[in-house]
Amino acid sequence: MKILVCISNVPDTTTKIKLAEGNSTIDTAGIQWVINPWDELSLTRALELRDDAASGIKSVTVAHVGPASSEPVIRKALAIGADEAIRVNANSPDAYYVAAQLAEVIKKEQFDIILCGIESSDYNGSLVGGMISEFLGIPSASGVSGIKIENGTAVVTRDIDGGKEILEMPVPFVAVVQKGIAKEPKIAAMRGIMLARTKQIKVYEPSAVEPLTNISVLEKPAPRSACRFIDAENPGQLIDLLRNEAKVI
Amino acid sequence: MSVLVYTENWDGKFKKLTLELVSYAAAVAKMTGSSVTALSIGKVDESELRKLGNYGAQKILSADADQLSVFDSQAYAAIISEAAIKQGAKIIVISNNNTGKAVAPRLSVRLKAGVGSGVSKLPLDINPFTVYKRTYSGNVFAHVVIKSDIKILTLAQNSFDPAETPNNAAIEKFDVHSEILPGKTKRRDIQKQSGKILLTDADIVVSGGRGMKSPDNWAPLVELASALGGATACSRPVSDEGWRPNEEHTGQTGKIIAPNVYIAVGISGATQHLAGISSSKYIVAINTDKDAPIFEAAQYGIVGDAMKVLPKLVAAVKELKK
Numbered sequence: 001m002k003i004l005v006c007i008s009n010v011p012d013t014t015t016k017i018k019l020a021e022g023n024s025t026i027d028t029a030g031i032q033w034v035i036n037p038w039d040e041l042s043l044t045r046a047l048e049l050r051d052d053a054a055s056g057i058k059s060v061t062v063a064h065v066g067p068a069s070s071e072p073v074i075r076k077a078l079a080i081g082a083d084e085a086i087r088v089n090a091n092s093p094d095a096y097y098v099a100a101q102l103a104e105v106i107k108k109e110q111f112d113i114i115l116c117g118i119e120s121s122d123y124n125g126s127l128v129g130g131m132i133s134e135f136l137g138i139p140s141a142s143g144v145s146g147i148k149i150e151n152g153t154a155v156v157t158r159d160i161d162g163g164k165e166i167l168e169m170p171v172p173f174v175a176v177v178q179k180g181i182a183k184e185p186k187i188a189a190m191r192g193i194m195l196a197r198t199k200q201i202k203v204y205e206p207s208a209v210e211p212l213t214n215i216s217v218l219e220k221p222a223p224r225s226a227c228r229f230i231d232a233e234n235p236g237q238l239i240d241l242l243r244n245e246a247k248v249i
Numbered sequence: 250m251s252v253l254v255y256t257e258n259w260d261g262k263f264k265k266l267t268l269e270l271v272s273y274a275a276a277v278a279k280m281t282g283s284s285v286t287a288l289s290i291g292k293v294d295e296s297e298l299r300k301l302g303n304y305g306a307q308k309i310l311s312a313d314a315d316q317l318s319v320f321d322s323q324a325y326a327a328i329i330s331e332a333a334i335k336q337g338a339k340i341i342v343i344s345n346n347n348t349g350k351a352v353a354p355r356l357s358v359r360l361k362a363g364v365g366s367g368v369s370k371l372p373l374d375i376n377p378f379t380v381y382k383r384t385y386s387g388n389v390f391a392h393v394v395i396k397s398d399i400k401i402l403t404l405a406q407n408s409f410d411p412a413e414t415p416n417n418a419a420i421e422k423f424d425v426h427s428e429i430l431p432g433k434t435k436r437r438d439i440q441k442q443s444g445k446i447l448l449t450d451a452d453i454v455v456s457g458g459r460g461m462k463s464p465d466n467w468a469p470l471v472e473l474a475s476a477l478g479g480a481t482a483c484s485r486p487v488s489d490e491g492w493r494p495n496e497e498h499t500g501q502t503g504k505i506i507a508p509n510v511y512i513a514v515g516i517s518g519a520t521q522h523l524a525g526i527s528s529s530k531y532i533v534a535i536n537t538d539k540d541a542p543i544f545e546a547a548q549y550g551i552v553g554d555a556m557k558v559l560p561k562l563v564a565a566v567k568e569l570k571k
């Protein structure tokens with residue numbers, strides 16, 4: 001079986017985002033680009049499965065929709081241990097466009113398990129994984145916090161309100177993953193970094209797809225009012241303020 | 250621009266979240282001069298369905314085939330899209346919860362409908378149709394123009410107040426064709442806790458970080474949460490260490506919540522933590538370090554030791570509730 005991990009590149013999660021060009025975009029100067037945290041965890045889990053001979057997973061491929069300038073993030077995924085990498089040579093105007101491109105790649109290359117993160121930390125859309133499954137007409141599980149292969153069957157743990165569901169998924173399927181899928185992201189070892197340099201990134205040109213949305217303006221959230229400090233010796237005053245001033249308890 | 254709202258149920262009952270959705274849909278319909286149809290999937294009795302009318306639904310469709318009691322995103326998306334087409338709905342409103350996140354992207358592809366995901370306000374404009382959306386984990390907000398004929402809005406929980414006005418809406422049965430009934434996924438097991446307030450539903454949340462020092466110190470924090478009728482949460486290292494269960498983890502890589510008040514105890518306020526809680530209406534911080542970044546996000550703060558402050562807060566709440 002083959003796994004595909006869809007990866008997005010996002011600003012490092014500690015970045016203080018600044019706006020640029022009349023607030024139509026973010027200022028990319030000095031930004032460190034990283035693999036979206038969820039995708040990094042998906043990749044980690046996919047590699048754990050591949051490295052377990054009993055799983056029947058033979059290879060892990062990563063796919064990314066982005067211009068050549070985003071290749072360092074793909075190289076990083078290869079350095080961590082992905083076997084193959086695909087890049088669709090296009091910007092990503094919206095989730096629909098990205099999902100449509102990835103679905104085309106999946107049709108050509110055929111994967112059994114497709115992993116996507118619950119959201120990318122830039123657009124926070126929670127859309128791409130579900131859209132891919134609908135483009136392909138295949139089952140999906142969202143909110144996936146665990147995945148294992150038992151005698152050739154994919155067993156997925158899905159978080160639901162107040163609990164968990166254990167599902168047996170027929171391949172091919174899309175799993176949209178969240179917390180729990182892997183503990184710590186796998187880190188690239190020196191050998192992996194050397195190997196990644198020589199691996200080829202397969203580049204596809206995009207298919208013609210019309211995005212359905214566009215961002216017109218960005219803005220910073222309104223600053224919150226300053227903190228009012230309450231004496232640690234008299235914390236009961238806090239309860240009083242929450243009841244009578246904020247009116248929230 | 251008729252509006253269709255998908256009203257999820259939990260064991261046949263609606264929750265505050267459902268009423269928020271219907272009220273939101275009614276406000277959107279008002280902006281566009283149209284009306285709201287609510288779609289319920291699964292078994293819900295008539296008196297419960299009627300409630301939807303009181304929050305602004307003019308018509309209520311009920312798809313209640315037995316097989317639909319098990320959630321299946323493919324089947325649910327097929328039913329919602331069929332209802333949208335039949336009703337001529339141009340706007341579809343769904344929650345941005347687990348179910349909405351599974352269904353909305355599928356609907357988008359079926360109907361070629363752009364999604365405004367995780368919206369927390371009414372649309373900014375109708376022409377062009379523009380919504381206000383959280384991006385960069387709450388560090389930036391975007392005005393997103395939805396260009397497609399049909400638009401899907403997924404509403405963030407706790408971001409819109411339900412508004413009740415008595416109204417008698419018509420209830421109609423919605424027939425589901427057998428070919429769209431649940432497919433090949435097999436449910437092996439389901440484990441559910443009942444009686445606990447869900448973190449995502451809670452109006453009041455008390456959350457502990459590494460400053461709580463040890464899992465053995467949680468009793469006064471849990472007591473404060475229960476005295477306030479709220480839920481408990483935690484920072485990532487706390488759940489990673491196994492001090493608290495995974496489902497309590499809030500932040501960028503955990504749950505994103507918007508309670509009326511979030512009380513952060515022994516939490517430093519890292520950007521990734523704030524990403525999950527910055528939409529809270531009030532943030533309260535209790536921390537020994539007066540320079541901790543959490544105080545920049547908080548409206549109320551106590552510089553002090555959690556172990557000393559928490560018992561006093563519990564006592565003050567108990568006094569108040571007497």
Ligand SMILES: Cc1cc2nc3c(=O)[nH]c(=O)nc-3n(C[C@H](O)[C@H](O)[C@H](O)COP(=O)(O)OP(=O)(O)OC[C@H]3O[C@@H](n4cnc5c(N)ncnc54)[C@H](O)[C@@H]3O)c2cc1C
Nearest residue numbers: 458459460484485500501502515516517521522537538555
């Ligand atoms: C990709 C990525 C994603 C992440 N996602 C998340 C996420 O989703 N959620 C999240 O929480 N973190 C996340 N993190 C981790 C984040 O960067 C911080 O490390 C984490 O939030 C810190 O947790 P904390 O505040 O509990 O601990 P600390 O930062 O160690 O803070 C402990 C605080 O407790 C205070 N304290 C100590 N003793 C006491 C006492 N007796 N009484 C009161 N206060 C006391 C200290 O002054 C300090 O401010 C992420 C990190 C990365 C890289």
